[in-house]
Every structure is written in C-alpha cells, then in structure tokens.
Amino acid sequence: MxxxxxxxxxxxxxxxxxxxxxxxxxxxxxxxxxxxxxxxxxxxxxxxxxxxxxxxxxxxxxxxxxxxxxxxxxxxxxxxxxxxxxxxxxxxxxxxxxxxxxxxxxxxxxxxxxxxxxxxxxxGEETQIAGFLAAEPKFDGVLCLPGTHNKWVHISAEEVVSFRTFMTGELFALIGGQSVLRHSLGADGWDDAAFLDAVSEGMSRPAALGCDLFALRAESLLHGLGPVAARSRLSGHLIGMELAAARPYWLGRDVAVLGEDGIAKAYMSALNAQGAMPRAINAEDITLRGLTAAYTSLKDAQ
The missing domain is CATH 3.30.420.300 (2-keto-3-deoxy-galactonokinase, substrate binding domain)
Structure with missing residues (x-):
C-alpha cells in the first residue's frame, strides 16, 4: 500500500x-x-x-x-x-x-x-474532544459522551474546564445481566414511551431507585410487563438518576451528544424531554479528526 x-x-x-x-x-x-x-x-x-x-x-x-x-x-x-x-x-x-x-x-x-x-x-474521550474543537473552536458548553462510563465535559475557551463520569452503562449491564431483573428484561428492543416515563421518575425521585427497580420484576410477574418495556424502563431509571445528578452540566447550556445511535439516541431523547435541545455529533468522525490533528502536529514538528 x-x-x-x-x-x-x-x-x-x-x-x-x-x-x-x-x-x-x-x-x-x-x-x-x-x-x-x-x-x-x-x-x-x-x-x-x-x-x-x-x-x-x-x-x-x-x-x-x-x-x-x-x-x-x-x-x-x-x-x-x-x-x-x-x-x-x-x-x-x-x-x-x-x-x-x-x-x-x-x-x-x-x-x-x-x-x-x-x-x-x-x-480516549480527550481525543474526541480535540476532534470536536478542531471543527468548533469557539464552542462554549457541555459535551455528553455516552458509553459504558458516560461523561459530561464542560468546555470553555478551548479547554476542558471540568468533567464528571457516571457508571450508568455498566450499572445497566450488571443489573440487567446479574440481578433478579435478568428474568424480566428483553435482550433488545426499545419502548421510548416507557423509557421517558422512567426518566421522569428517576429524575424526580432518584433516592427511590432501589424500590423502583424491583417494581419492574413485580410488574412483570403480576401485571404482564413486557420484556422490552422493562428493559427500556431500567435504562430510563438509571439515565434519569444520572440527569438529576448532572443537571448543573446540561441545564441552560449548549449540549452536544457525541454519538448518533444506540445509547446516544437514548440520551438525546431524555435531554430533549427536559427541553435541553441537544445536537448529535458523529463520534467516530470526531475521534478520527482528533487523531488526524495529532498526526498533523507530529508531521509539522518533523
């Protein structure tokens, strides 16, 4: 080649x-x-x-x-x-x-x-941030980087000012795969209405997470809660609890979600429901843009 x-x-x-x-x-x-x-x-x-x-x-x-x-x-x-x-x-x-x-x-x-x-x-996220800022150097706001460990990053004057990480994705995998809820959850599928209802519940009363999650098992046994709705509600409760804790990051700020599919869509949906009006950015494109910026600096220095 x-x-x-x-x-x-x-x-x-x-x-x-x-x-x-x-x-x-x-x-x-x-x-x-x-x-x-x-x-x-x-x-x-x-x-x-x-x-x-x-x-x-x-x-x-x-x-x-x-x-x-x-x-x-x-x-x-x-x-x-x-x-x-x-x-x-x-x-x-x-x-x-x-x-x-x-x-x-x-x-x-x-x-x-x-x-x-x-x-x-x-x-890894720092390279995505570099790629994002290469395209939008004047950005002043917050980046949401969905993943197993979701990050909220405050950007101002082309700097990472502060950030917080939430183990929401890992908690979803552990609870869905190893707790009693594994008997009630579907392996895939999505119910956006069930998800958004649970986001609202998770934000309004995050301290009730433990009993709200067991209620998913009880509803599947007693009232026929379907596996897709149960899976979507589990995600909603966890993301709602995260949004409540991360409110100082996203409330009233320009928010960009780095991702367009899967869990990124869930964060977009949850944030839109709170009036945050986020925008989606292709995560792979900005990762490669960040790596390219690093290589260009290396080439220029040689």
Whole structure:
C-alpha cells in the first residue's frame, strides 16, 4: 500500500479500531476487532495491531502510529501520563512513545486527562474532544459522551474546564445481566414511551431507585410487563438518576451528544424531554479528526 502515511488507532476496553491513512488525511481502509484492553496483556498489543493492519508494511521507513484510549492505561500497552484539568486537549507533544519489536512501527500513545477534585479520569474521550474543537473552536458548553462510563465535559475557551463520569452503562449491564431483573428484561428492543416515563421518575425521585427497580420484576410477574418495556424502563431509571445528578452540566447550556445511535439516541431523547435541545455529533468522525490533528502536529514538528 504505497499511499500509506500513518495509522490511526482507537483502543477501547472491548474493541480496537484502526484506520490506514494517506498523507492528505484520507482513509485508505478501516478495520476493527474485539481485541480491546480487557482481552490483552501488555505483550499482546503489538501483535494485535499488526494482525488488524493486515498488510506488508514498507521495510525502509517507520510508519507513525497514533493511538488514543485504553492502550495508555495502567493495564494497557504502556501507561501514558494524564494531563490535568483544567487544560486544553492533550497534543502529540505530550504523547508517550512506545518501543516495539517491529522496527517499522513508530507508536505514540496520547495521554488522557485527570481531574484531581472531584477525582475523575478519561482516556480516549480527550481525543474526541480535540476532534470536536478542531471543527468548533469557539464552542462554549457541555459535551455528553455516552458509553459504558458516560461523561459530561464542560468546555470553555478551548479547554476542558471540568468533567464528571457516571457508571450508568455498566450499572445497566450488571443489573440487567446479574440481578433478579435478568428474568424480566428483553435482550433488545426499545419502548421510548416507557423509557421517558422512567426518566421522569428517576429524575424526580432518584433516592427511590432501589424500590423502583424491583417494581419492574413485580410488574412483570403480576401485571404482564413486557420484556422490552422493562428493559427500556431500567435504562430510563438509571439515565434519569444520572440527569438529576448532572443537571448543573446540561441545564441552560449548549449540549452536544457525541454519538448518533444506540445509547446516544437514548440520551438525546431524555435531554430533549427536559427541553435541553441537544445536537448529535458523529463520534467516530470526531475521534478520527482528533487523531488526524495529532498526526498533523507530529508531521509539522518533523
């Protein structure tokens, strides 16, 4: 592949995404695998990357590889230090260079961001933030980054001012897969009305979460609550509780949700119901834009 100039890598907890890029920022190919951080030891990363790249790399040059995400975690390929909020999104100058057995690879892992008080961390999202700000440098508001650990990030003057993380997605998976509610929930499907009713309940009385969740089991036994409605209501209760706690972030602010499908749609629906008027941004596009901005800085510095 003679046009290959660099490789962009987004290494998550459960998935790995790789883009082969030319020098003009065009995608030559995209691939992904399930070899995320949770399935690898530090010694496995290089082989997992080469397997997914799937081509014969040129033997006479080093190919820059720009990584974001969990490859830089303590359990990842090599721990990359955090920048400290408030701060601008980290740049390639702050990246950690990783030694590889294959001399054709020049791997750099972008740092995450930490917040000392209240204690919080992010890895990967900072690159999405950089990609978002590359397109909207004057943005002053809040980014909602849905995922297993949902983040609310206050952005002003091109800096991450503060952020909070909620384990809402992980709680949904644990409760839905390991609690008594697993007998009442569907594996898929969506009931938006049931979801929004539960969001309202979760916001208005978050302290009642424990009894409201058991009521889902009781309603399925006594009143025939369907598995799709039960699943949607579980999500609604948890997201409603999160929105109540995160109200200082989204209330009265410009809110952008980084994502368009799945759980991002649920956050959009919940926020719209509260009059927040969020807008959806393609998360993969801004991740790649953030990685491209990092590579461009690297190229300009050479």
């Amino acid at each position: 003679s046009d290959l100039a660099w490789i962009a890598v987004d290494w998550g907890t459960s998935h790995l995404r790789v883009w082969l890029m030319d020098g003009a920022g065009r995608v030559l190919s995209r691939s992904e695998s399930d070899k995320g951080m949770s399935k690898l030891t530090a010694a496995d990363y290089e082989a997992a990357l080469l397997e997914l790249v799937g081509i014969d790399l040129p033997s006479d040059v080093q190919i820059p590889v720009v990584c974001c995400g969990m490859a830089g975690s303590r359990q990842g390929w090599f721990e990359a230090p955090y920048a400290t909020a408030p701060c601008a999104a980290p740049t390639i100058e702050q990246a950690t260079r990783v030694s590889t057995q294959d001399s054709r690879l020049d791997v750099r892992i972008l740092p995450g961001i930490k917040q000392d008080k209240p204690a919080d961390v992010m890895r």
